[in-house]
Amino acid sequence: MRALPGSLRSPESEFRDRAMNFRVEHRASRIKNLASSIQYRVAAFSNVNLTLYLKSRQQMIDRALARFLPKENAPPPTIHKAMRYSLFAGGKRLRPILCLATAEGCKGNVSEALPFACAMECIHTYSLVHDDLPSMDNDDFRRGRATCHKIFGDGIAVLTGDALLTIAFEIAARGKPTRRYPMSEILREISTAAGSRKLIAGQVADLEAEGKKVSRAELRYIHENKTAAMITTSVRLGAMSANADAKRLRAVTKFGHALGLAFQVIDDILDVTQTTEKLGKSAGKDVAAQKATYPAVMGLEASRAEARRLTNAAQNALNIFGKEANPLRELANYLLVREY
Numbered sequence: 001m002r003a004l005p006g007s008l009r010s011p012e013s014e015f016r017d018r019a020m021n022f023r024v025e026h027r028a029s030r031i032k033n034l035a036s037s038i039q040y041r042v043a044a045f046s047n048v049n050l051t052l053y054l055k056s057r058q059q060m061i062d063r064a065l066a067r068f069l070p071k072e073n074a075p076p077p078t079i080h081k082a083m084r085y086s087l088f089a090g091g092k093r094l095r096p097i098l099c100l101a102t103a104e105g106c107k108g109n110v111s112e113a114l115p116f117a118c119a120m121e122c123i124h125t126y127s128l129v130h131d132d133l134p135s136m137d138n139d140d141f142r143r144g145r146a147t148c149h150k151i152f153g154d155g156i157a158v159l160t161g162d163a164l165l166t167i168a169f170e171i172a173a174r175g176k177p178t179r180r181y182p183m184s185e186i187l188r189e190i191s192t193a194a195g196s197r198k199l200i201a202g203q204v205a206d207l208e209a210e211g212k213k214v215s216r217a218e219l220r221y222i223h224e225n226k227t228a229a230m231i232t233t234s235v236r237l238g239a240m241s242a243n244a245d246a247k248r249l250r251a252v253t254k255f256g257h258a259l260g261l262a263f264q265v266i267d268d269i270l271d272v273t274q275t276t277e278k279l280g281k282s283a284g285k286d287v288a289a290q291k292a293t294y295p296a297v298m299g300l301e302a303s304r305a306e307a308r309r310l311t312n313a314a315q316n317a318l319n320i321f322g323k324e325a326n327p328l329r330e331l332a333n334y335l336l337v338r339e340y
């Protein structure tokens, strides 16, 4: 079918074409990235093949999420379609993978950590759906496709976020508590990370910082709460599922905090150095929205050095663990050199 000249096309059909082109370019760039990461090895630690490791963990998480979520045609289908649309849009699954790798690092069983890992991915996806709304960051693209509200409308997107947040607790409650960590403590851990003193606190501070000059301490507050808290909780849940002792739980908490901050510094750097196609979300948005970011506050080179320093701190926190924690070590190094 021939494309209509621009002036004769509706805004909806132009948006659909843009979204389609974007998706095709994004996929092509991800395949290229995967090919280059196949050559990627972190010689320092082990013979973990990170590409295969990530792929198998992603599949495990995707399968579990597909089981935990209501079917697309379950009434009312609109909300279940929208939940699955955002959840299966191609996210990296970083938080659940970290949860599983930490369970492994604490000599636990990955399958015991799976419900907690999936719960964290649902909360993360809810936060992205809400963040993309016109009343927040107002974004058209996420995870390589049109954002939830662009497809389903603002009202359904608000409800999709609500539903993903709520189902996270239903999924977590299917997990098994351990001797040291009863279910009440596990659920409190998750609600604290997602609540008004952590994730939402970071988002509020982020919204309020827009267009203002922020100090390093204010920037750290935003990132500690918006990003690092969710990553820290993901690894803590992995450790809890393995009944880790207090010393190990403290060590993974340090690891998650440093890694979470490093992840955000890299995210800020990628926003100014990568393309929209590669990132799967709109690049350059932070500068356009005058957001508080590491490159804006301390410059690009100092931000890179900070990401390396934080990754190093994350690695040091793992010193008390044996080779079972090698996947965690590999993941931390990989996140430092990631390109999207």
Ligand code: GRG
Pocket (backbone or CB within 6 Å): 090, 091, 092, 093, 094, 124, 126, 127, 128, 130, 131, 143, 199, 200, 203, 226, 227, 264, 267, 340
């Ligand atoms: C709406 C309460 C509420 C919070 C929104 C997630 C968020 C907070 C804002 C999105 C923008 C942003 C820079 C968040 C920091 C965390 C971050 C880098 C999220 C993106 O995580 P990735 O790269 O995403 O792991 P995928 O899509 O791969 O899962």
